[in-house]
Amino acid sequence: MSLEVGEHLGEGERYRIERLLGTGGMGAVYLARDAKFGEEVALKVAAAVGGGEAVIRQRFQREAKIGYRLGQQTGFVRAFDWGRHGHLLYLVMDxxxxxxxxxxxxxxxxxxxxxxxDAARLVERAHAAGVIHRDLKPANFLEDEQGAVHLSDFGLAKLGGIEELAGQETMPQLTTSHIGMGTPRFMPPEQFEDAKRVDERVDVYALGVMLYRALTNEYPFDGRPLEILRAQQEVLGGKAxxxxxxxxxxxxxxxxDALCARALVLEADQRLDSASELLEGLRPHLPRGKRGKGAGRARRKKKAAPSHPVPLDLPPGIVRSEEPGRYRCERDGSELVWVPPGELRVGSTAPEANEDESPRFRAKLEHGFxxxxxxVTWxxxxxxxxxxxxxxxxSQLQLASGETWSASEEHPVFHVTWQEAFHYCQWAGLRLPxxxxxxxxxxxxxxxxxPWGEDEPSAEHGNWEGxxxxxxxxxxxxxxxxGASPWGCLDxxxxxxxxxxxxxxxxxxxxxxDPTGPTEGAFKVIRxxxxxxxxxxxRTTTRRMFAPLLRAPNLGFRVAR
Incomplete structure (x- = not known):
């Protein structure tokens, strides 16, 4: 699939091949001249053969779209044109x-x-722009003649906006669920399992592999893909x-050593969260001129204490209460508190945690509620x-003593099914959280x-057995x-x-x-x-399942909006 020197490609024979720059797994890269602007460009080609043509074309288009967006900033290789030449597909880049x-x-x-x-700073900037590279490795960081580093090859990158615009023609073929994509030496377990649903921490892991390489001239896991995956599973299973x-x-x-180990943690929820954290840990060990000013630390502090004011326009039927910081639903009288947008790692891996509290995952709640x-009371x-x-x-319970206990108007309602709770929320103009x-x-x-923190439960915190x-x-x-939660919620x-x-x-x-769970099932979650x-x-992470048509003397609900 080679091209000859002097051969022309593109509309109006825009690109003239000057010489071969190199070859790789996907094809070859040539030095070419852009006749339209008189500039030299890099031109990547790959053979368009059989069913693989659609995947390569989509990858080139994706790389051009993402690369162009990032290419407005120094340090990113801009891809700005693509097309077909005979049996070849080509991509034109800086x-x-x-x-x-x-x-x-x-x-x-x-x-x-x-x-x-230098490479990690580029990743930090890419993440700030919403781009997850998913194929970080030394070959995709290019050093130029002056030693400056450039990030290239966005063919596997993930960017929400582009997926929404081109999802039907791009993602199903490139990242079909349960098919890992990337370079195995630099992939964490979650990328092997489902690369479509990963987050920034896959790039942090890849930077951790590169750090391990820079420190030892070896790779933490090496061999064929299945050998790498098997070795990772042995670590996860405690066998190695x-x-x-x-x-x-x-x-x-x-x-x-500790920094590298934190970047290489195989469980994503225990890994370093960002390239900024890696940079912060590297800073004391860098040449004096590359230590920077600690901008990453300043950004994290700002992120840790964001400002999330309550919307100025309250939803219909919600009014401000006389007590500061509280609100009221006019229909049913429920007192409400505002919970701002935020992020949490759902679940727990603590020794006392139940099996269904893991694996942990990161939930981003993009809208306050x-x-x-x-x-809800009786x-x-x-x-x-x-x-x-x-x-x-x-509203009565038969106690162990044989006595009958009756709930007052102020006790939480119980003996309600999930459907009844759901209909109550609809009636009140509210919903279940x-x-x-x-x-x-x-x-x-x-x-x-x-909800109150880490102190052991006491008689002042809540009502439970014993x-x-x-x-x-x-x-x-x-x-x-x-027993109030950070936002003031009780019980x-x-x-x-x-x-x-x-x-x-x-x-x-x-x-x-903003996860809402599966679309169907046999049981609902109770908390x-x-x-x-x-x-x-x-505990805040304990969860149980319960049939939605059943009632229980210890099961009620609260509302949300």
């Missing part, structure tokens, strides 16, 4: 003069780390220790039933074990002020379990934006524990 792959095996350790830091640079070179600084201050639910002409469920919303309302972004004064039946809703640990919107399924590790469960089951 020419990086003297280009060679990033050298991680030349010079002193500080010099090697300096080159890696994770690779550490100091296992190869015991004289390496412990700080670099109003959450019930406390569960007084509210009875008004709904009278308005709808429905039968009111039993999703499982991710419920967990975020209960724990915020700091991964606390209980409570010295309660624990035999529900208490009035919102009675335990010391999110104990008293009654709470229905949420989602069907139950086991977690997957992929990042999700929060109850008066009849031990405190350990009232």
């Amino acid at each position: 020419l990086v003069r003297g280009a060679r792959a990033l050298a991680l095996d030349e010079g002193s350790r500080a010099e090697r780390l300096g080159r890696l830091a 220790p994770p690779p550490r640079p100091r296992d190869v070179d015991a004289d390496l600084p412990e700080e670099l 109003f959450c019930g201050l406390r569960p 007084g509210q639910y009875r008004r709904f039933c009278r308005d709808m002409g429905w039968a009111i469920p039993a 999703t499982e991710a919303e419920w967990e975020f309302a209960a724990r915020g972004s700091d991964e606390r074990t209980y 409570h010295p004064e309660h624990g035999l039946h529900p208490t009035p809703a919102g009675a335990f002020l010391a 999110m640990a104990g008293n009654v379990w709470e229905w949420v919107y989602d069907w139950y399924e086991r977690y997957s590790r992929w990042i999700k934006r 929060g524990g109850a008066w009849s469960t031990p405190p350990l089951h009232c």
Whole structure:
């Protein structure tokens, strides 16, 4: 599939081949001259054969679109044209003069780390623009004649806006679920499993592999793809220790060893979160002129404490309460608090966690929401039933002593099915919170074990089995002020379990934006524990499944909007 010197390609014979620059797995790269502007360009070609033609064409188009967007900034190789020439597909890109792959095996350790830091800064900027590269490796970082580093090859990159515009013609062929794509040495397990649903941390892992290479001149996992995947699974299963640079070179600084290990963690939710964090850890070990000013740290501080004001225009039927920071639903009288947009890692891997609390995944809640201050009460639910002409469920419980206990208007409602809770929310102009919303309302972004923090549950925090004064039946809703969540929600640990919107399924590790769970199932999720469960089951990450048509004496719900 070679081209001859002097051969012309493109509309109007725009590109003239000057000479071959190199060959690779996908084809060849030529130096060409653009007759339209009189400039030299790099021209990549690949054979268009059989069913592979559509994939290559889509990859070239994708690379041009993403590369063009990033190419407006220095350091990114801009791809700006593509087309077909006979049986060849071609992609036209900026020419990086003297280009060679990033050298991680030349010079002193500080010099090697300096080159890696230059590469990581480009990744940091790409992530800031919403681009996840998904194929980072030294060959895709090009050093020019002056030693400047450029990031190239966006054919596998992920960018939400472009996927939305061209999803039907691009993603199904390039990233079909459960088919890994990328370069195996630089891929974490989640990319092998489903590259379509990964986030920025796959690029952080690849930078970790490059750091390991710069420190040891070896790879943490090497061999054929299945051998790499098998070795990773052995580490995940505890059958082999994770690779550490100091296992190869015991004289390496412990700080670099620990930094590399954090970037190479195989569980995405325990890995370094960003290229900025990697850069921060590298900074003390870089040549003096490449240490920068700590901009990455400043950005993270700003991200950690964002400002999320309540919308100025409240939704219909929601009004401000007399108490500052609270709101009220006019239809049913529910008091609400505002939970801002945010991000959390759903689930837990703590020793006391249940099996269905992992693998953990990152949930991005891109829209703030109003959450019930406390569960819906019997007084509210009875008004709904009278308005709808429905039968009111039993509000009595038979205690172990043989006595009958009756709930007051202020106790949380129980003995309601998921469908009844759903219809109540519709009647009130509200909705059930999703499982991710419920967990975020209960724990915020700091991964606390209980709504109030890490302190062991006490009699002031909530109502659960074994409570010295309660624990035999529900208490009035919102009675335990010391158990408030970061946003002020009450009774999110104990008293009654709470229905949420989602069907139950086991977690997957992929990042999700405003997740609502599967579209169907046999069971719904319930959260929060109850008066009849031990405190350990009232953690913010505890989840159970329950049939949506069944009632229980310890199961109610709260509202959201």
